[in-house]
Structure formats: C-alpha cells, structure tokens
Amino acid sequence: AQTVTQSQPEMSVQEAETVTLSCTYDTSESDYYLFWYKQPPSRQMILVIRQEAYKQQNATENRFSVNFQKAAKSFSLKISDSQLGDAAMYFCAYRSPNSGTYKYIFGTGTRLKVLA
Amino acid sequence: GAVVSQHPSWVICKSGTSVKIECRSLDFQATTMFWYRQFPKQSLMLMATSNEGSKATYEQGVEKDKFLINHASLTLSTLTVTSAHPEDSSFYICSAQSQGQSNQPQHFGDGTRLSIL
Numbered sequence: 236a237q238t239v240t241q242s243q244p245e246m247s248v249q250e251a252e253t254v255t256l257s258c259t260y261d262t263s264e265s266d267y268y269l270f271w272y273k274q275p276p277s278r279q280m281i282l283v284i285r286q287e288a289y290k291q292q293n294a295t296e297n298r299f300s301v302n303f304q305k306a307a308k309s310f311s312l313k314i315s316d317s318q319l320g321d322a323a324m325y326f327c328a329y330r331s332p333n334s335g336t337y338k339y340i341f342g343t344g345t346r347l348k349v350l351a
Numbered sequence: 352g353a354v355v356s357q358h359p360s361w362v363i364c365k366s367g368t369s370v371k372i373e374c375r376s377l378d379f380q381a382t383t384m385f386w387y388r389q390f391p392k393q394s395l396m397l398m399a400t401s402n403e404g405s406k407a408t409y410e411q412g413v414e415k416d417k418f419l420i421n422h423a424s425l426t427l428s429t430l431t432v433t434s435a436h437p438e439d440s441s442f443y444i445c446s447a448q449s450q451g452q453s454n455q456p457q458h459f460g461d462g463t464r465l466s467i468l
Binding site for chain 2: 268270277278279280282285287326332336337338339341342343344346
C-alpha cells in the first residue's frame with residue numbers, strides 16, 4: 236500500500252524569503268500523480284501544484300515549484316518570495332492512476348507560518 | 352471552471368437527529384465523489400468513495416449505517432449522518448472527480464462544520 240509522509244509538522248518563514256516543505260512517499264508503481272494542496276484557516280482545499288510521475292521536468296506555478304526526485308520518492312514544495320497569505324496547512328497527496336477510484340492518499344500536513 | 356458546492360457550510364443540531372450534507376458539481380459531471388472527515392489540526396480522512404448509480408465504497412472503520420451516502424446523479428452526492436451524537440461533530444469535506452479525466456485533480460467543496468449538541 237502506498238504511504239505519504241510529511242515529516243515537518245510546522246515550519247516558519249520570514250516574509251519574502253523562501254521555504255521548502257518536504258514530502259516523501261512509498262509506492263511500487265511507476266506511474267502516478269502527486270499534488271500539493273493548501274488549506275488556509277477558511278479550510279478550503281486549494282490546489283497549489285501537481286506533478287505527473289512520467290514527467291521529468293519539475294512543475295512550476297508562479298512562486299511555487301516542486302523538486303520531484305522519483306528515485307528517492309521525494310516531492311518537496313518550494314515557496315519563493317513568501318507572502319502573509321501563504322500561511323496555511325499544506326498537504327501532499329498521492330494518487331494512483333491504476334486504482335480505478337482516483338482516491339488520494341494524504342500526508343499528515345505541514346503548518347506554515349509566515350512572519351512579517 | 353470545476354466548481355464544487357457543498358451545503359450547508361455550518362449546521363448545529365440536537366443529539367439524535369439526522370443531518371444531510373449535499374455536494375454538487377456545478378459545471379462538470381462527476382462520476383466519482385469522495386467524502387472526508389477532518390478533525391482539528393489533522394489531515395483529511397477518507398470516509399467513502401461514491402460512484403454515480405452504485406453503492407458507495409466505505410473505508411475500513413467507517414460505519415455504513417451511520418454515514419449514508421447517495422450518489423443519485425452525475426452532479427449530486429449526499430452524506431446523511433444518522434442519529435447524530437456529539438462524537439460525530441467534525442468538519443466534513445466532499446470532493447468530485449471529473450468524468451473520464453484520470454489525470455485531473457479532485458475538486459473540493461468548502462466543507463461543512465457539523466456541531467451536535
């Protein structure tokens with residue numbers, strides 16, 4: 236069974252600085268999808284970025300980028316030029332394309348605090 | 352696009368009553384919808400997966416008779432918490448998966464805060 240691990244329960248970053256949130260996963264599959272979601276205090280789940288495992292190029296969305304290391308089964312999220320609005324819980328998620336159900340396996344989350 | 356509406360956003364009711372939560376995909380057809388429960392400061396816990404026109408698949412440890420799920424159409428799934436008790440108080444979130452688009456992410460509703468007195 237697949238598992239997702241987020242080893243940092245909480246992280247802090249100074250406004251305008253860069254922070255990296257870690258995520259590792261365990262799977263025997265070669266093809267899969269990875270996602271980062273942001274959950275602010277409003278508790279909405281907001282998609283930040285996604286990565287297909289067959290793509291070697293790291294995904295980037297504006298200030299958000301990932302470092303996808305397939306062999307190491309690592310999928311870290313880098314937030315550049317951190318803003319106060321980035322403060323939230325961040326969840327890493329894995330999805331197998333083969334399960335037939337599209338269901339996610341979530342990590343336990345990392346709470347990001349942004350210091351003014 | 353890909354908007355999921357969840358209603359109600361907050362409900363308070365007395366112990367012993369049943370509560371229905373609706374999850375609608377507004378601008379796409381969702382063959383699969385998911386129901387999650389989230390305790391404070393914890394991750395999302397998948398309760399069940401519902402497919403349109405068939406019975407829901409419940410995760411281990413989730414009581415089927417307590418949490419009734421109906422996915423009657425490609426745009427609507429409902430979760431009914433039957434005979435709710437204070438321990439059922441929690442934050443419930445639904446999500447929907449677009450039909451035939453396995454490479455697309457789940458789209459989440461805004462959640463329902465359920466408080467049982």
